[in-house]
Amino acid sequence: MKNSLILSLLLLSQLSYSKSTDDRYYELRVYYCNPGKLDALITRFRDHAVPLFKKYNIEGLGYWVPTKNSDNAFYYLMSYPNKEARDASWRDFAADPLWKEAARKSEENGKLIAKAETYFLKTTDYSPKFKASKAGELNTYELRIYTAKPEKLPNLESRFRDHTMKIFKNNGMKNINYFTTIESDPSVQPKLLYFLSHKNEAAAKLSWENFRKDPEWIKASTASEVNGKLVEKVEAVYMQGTDFSKLK
Structure with missing residues (x-):
């Protein structure tokens, strides 16, 4: 009986640990804008990309602009259940007529992005859990x-x-x-x-x-x-x- 109780407690402990493990697939992108185009890119994200990300299960976690930004850079971090879900979400997002129209209109006076860098990421076992910032x-x-x-x-x-x-x-x-x-x-x-x-x-x-x-x-x-x-x-x-x- 005692051994059974110990085994049950160990199993519960292992299950608890597995549930807390973050095995999501993460992606950090860095966009370097053409001169004078950073504000237009941010507007495109706010008004079009971010709402559509939600539609296609792309979880946007952070969107940032460097405090010293001579490169006109824009950083953003996303997460997905796995790589396959990521690929499917981006395929569907790119094909969305609303996105195509928003992208076309935003670039009537020239391309917004000069180059991009992408980092695919996995969480370490010592990383804190993600928490959104408090209001204000x-x-x-x-x-x-x-x-x-x-x-x-x-x-x-x-x-x-x-x-x-x-x-x-x-x-x-x-x-x-x-x-x-x-x-x-x-x-x-x-x-x-x-x-x-x-x-x-x-x-x-x-x-x-x-x-x-x-x-x-x-x-x-x-x-x-x-x-x-x-x-x-x-x-x-x-x-x-x-x-x-x-x-x-």
Whole structure:
């Protein structure tokens, strides 16, 4: 009887864990607009793309514009049940007559987008659950992309899971989501891509200054790099959410 109870509790624990696992398929797109076209792109998203995304089960989570935006960039993050659902949703969206007409009208005076980048993503096991911003809440978001040294991504993830995220929180940074990229070439090591939020850009810079001096961080980073540096390249951008973003 006792053994049966233990087995039942273990099974319930495993079921609970599996339900909390986020196995959705994520996509981050970055659009670089032609000169003077960023506002038109944002209007097209607000008035046409976002409503149609809902129709075709494309869940738009965040829509952002960099605080310093010499590249005329626009970032947005989406999620889907899986890759197959993603492909079907975009096929149907692209064929929608309302979208075709909206796209045509918006580009009567020239193309809006000069180039685009796409990252396909999966959630890490240490990522917080997605939560939309509260009504009236305004934050500065920070997107960071880490290229790890060869074969060092597991070590980097362990450092984030066991130390970095907690130290971020202790220094006033809010952990939003953590992902690794899905690479089409299996020989390419995935990147770590994550989002933080701050009260504003000045607060972000102060938090980073304090983080780098934090004794806990110095101890954790030193211990993790006894066999060499973990990170080869860091890309970072501060962004503000649009009025139609769930994260803002």
